[in-house]
Amino acid sequence: MLWIKNGIVVDPKNKINAEKMDIFVKNGKIVAESDVKKEDCKIIDASGKLVVAGGVDMHAHIAGSKINTGRTMRPEEMRVVRNIAGKFRATLGRVLLTAPAIGYEYAKMGYTTSFEAAQPPIGALHTHEELDSIPMIDKGALPVFGNWHLVFKCIEEKNLEKLKALVAWAIERTKGFGVKVVNPGGVEAWMYGGNVKSLDDQVPGFNVTPREIITWLIRANEELGLPHSVHLHCNNLGVPGNYQTTIESIKLANGFRNPKRQVLH
Structure with missing residues (x-):
């Protein structure tokens, strides 16, 4: 269970416009305060921060043959290395990122989901293997x-x-x-x-x-x-x-x- 405290919540669908409130999450879903035991909750203090729905990128190019073709055309990209030992996988690239870097960058921007929008059916297996290597976000592909x-x-x-x-x-x-x-x-x-x-x-x-x-x-x-x-x-x-x-x-x-x-x- 999760308790997000003191955040400024923006939720147009539910007509919540920048109101300071707490949010409780149980089994992956937002629930009422009465549905959780506060003493069992992991607490995130969101004071001074916006709390919004996760972003969904419905058209992206993040995996598959075309991305790897681009990587082979930009070998200099592989000299840009980021490594935070013990916390994240090492990542490479600035424009054509490696799979772990794609997940980390999306998460930093507040995205939770991204769809690869051009999957050749013949390359589906490789595309999904690469999507599996992208951490932290949900993924899908459009053949x-x-x-x-x-x-x-x-x-x-x-x-x-x-x-x-x-x-x-x-x-x-x-x-x-x-x-x-x-x-x-x-x-x-x-x-x-x-x-x-x-x-x-x-x-x-x-x-x-x-x-x-x-x-x-x-x-x-x-x-x-x-x-x-x-x-x-x-x-x-x-x-x-x-x-x-x-x-x-x-x-x-x-x-x-x-x-x-x-x-x-």
Whole structure:
């Protein structure tokens, strides 16, 4: 049990606006004072400090092949060593941190949770092994679907049941948290030195468009009843005038309804 004393609590959901109060935690949940034995509590004196809900970083890049590729491109980073003997694991890096450093830095900023937002399914095992090495915070990962050939083939065949089966299987096998779509169709075009410039460009080698990829993956996600909505990295990101593509992409969520959450973000 935990007793946080004398903190300045900010909790907009419960209409608590910078009020000095004590907080009691039992079995990982905030409880009433009457539910704990104060003499059994670990006490944290938060006098003069803000007490707020832990931060959740819903889109981060903290583990997996791309991070390690970046580390190999910055060997000089590995000369920056931090070591507090007996308390923390030694950490390396300033921009591309090692796994322990990522957890420590998040904790210092008040975060409790972070999601790796681009997990190639084929690299899921390594990604989770690396996430396991990040201390102090909760972690999750979003497998990417927006340029997967099997997804393209399901859409070409107009086979929603096969697409749903693929998504469900991939989420379960990769232990993913939800469906991620990155530059749908555009990454495939990049492999041939190109890109897609609109939602209706045909993906090289496939009879599908970004519009269809987004729409079909939203439909599969919603019919499967997944708790997390499709997370979309829009086409033309970083290109002047890309707001038009973003607006058109958002409109693709029209016609889908979920009483508990949005269907696209």
